[in-house]
Amino acid sequence: MTICLRILVLSFFLVSFTLACGPGRGYGRRRPLKKLPPLAYKQFIPNVAEKTLGASGRYEGKITKNSERYKELTPNYNPDIIFKDEENTGADRLMTQRCKDKLNSLAISVMNQWPGVKLRVTEGWDEDGHHSEESLHYEGRAVDITTSDRDRSKYGMLARLAVEAGFDWVYYESKAHIHCSVKAENSVAAKSGGCFPGDATVTLENGVTKMIKDLNPGDRILAADEEGKLVYSDFIMFLDKEEKSKKIFHVIETKEPKRRIPLTTAHLLFLSSNSTNNEEPFQTTFASNVAPGQIIYISERDKNQLQAVTVERVYLKEYIGAYAPLTTQGTVLINGVFASCYAVIEEHNWAHLAFVPLRLGYKIASLIFPKEQKMINGTCQEDGVHWYSKVLYQLGTWILGNDFIHPLGMSLSSS
Secondary structure (H helix, E strand, O other): OHHHHHHHHHHHHHHHHHHHOOOOOOOOOOOOOOOOOOOOOOOEEOOOOOOOOOOOOOOOOOOOOOOHHHHHEEEOOOOOEEEOOOOOOOHHHEEEHHHHHHHHHHHHHHHHHOOOOOEEEEEOOOOOOOOOOOOHHHHOOEEEEEEOOOOHHHHHHHHHHHHHHOOOEEEEEEOOEEEEEOOOOOOHHHOOOOOEOOOOEEEEOOOOEEEHHHOOOOOEEEEEOOOOEEEEEEEEEEEEEEEEEEEEEEEEEEOOOOOEEEEOOOEEEEEEOOOOOOOOOEEEEEHHHOOOOOEEEEOOOOOOEOEEEEEEEEEEEEEEEEEEEEEOOOEEEEOOEEEEEEEOEOOHHHHHHHOHHHHHHHHHHHHHOHHHHHHOOHHHOOOEEOHHHHHHHHHHHHHHOOOOEOOOHHHHOOO
């Protein structure tokens, strides 16, 4: 029964996506599943130092059994993971919740990759000072891992699986183990959902610009359709709203004409496959995957069509406040740059289809209570990820697996 239900739901998604890629430009094509290359010895991903903003973040201080932060650690009793525990104290089982989540995800990947083989943890939380100064092992944010069969020929692929499982920094450190670490639970870098900063701007139908944080349901804002034509679309609600939280954004800056869009790691951005040709079909990718030289789309004054432009640089910047607006079109022009309203799942069409009930509910409410709908103030919406988004994420991981899910998952969207 369960298997049949999954097949029916997946078939619904596939059929709908096929229709979306029919005649016309469309928002993109489904890419074939990628082959995962193993890491080379001494390679680390991302290619920055472990305790920097782009990786696991700064060291925040040693956690001991007597410290207040000891409560941040949680034991991992996953039977699919072997803990070496050479101290016989259970210390290797203690870790932050984020580290635990990534480790449990990796354990599943290991069993799928090598049936009969389990993940093995040789080092976890260190309370005895066995590691170098300011090691993340002292905070329960790092683990050293091998496979249960200790087959060193598997370690390169094990490291790659750790990257895919969402560890914030993975290092093929030794021929005897792989080192993995995560951001701190309270790290601003760990709290980067599918959003834009509150002071990012949109353009209203009357030509006036407005900051995202000031949007109200019913505001008609500039978006674009599947053909790249500029249109105005109703703002419905925020899928995620964090008024006061600090977040790290990827700032994507273009060459002339200059545009700059800040968006969080797992948010989707439209880009062209290989050229500045406006006839190229749109593709979507996570903000974390955008690199200089790629082609994205912008709006220009007095033009009714999106214009292709080259990305000049990408950098990280901290902002206060984060908002994820949903429009009836499913797209939006932020600071004049064409972006999706969706995040976490790397297929715009699937996400847009999944939000049909919300758009339909808004449409019905607008017809029945037009005045009341216009009077609702968007700033009254409570902070946090909308419940519907949370449900969709769970369904998405169940139906699609990890192939189209951002490695950091909903941890990105539930700060």
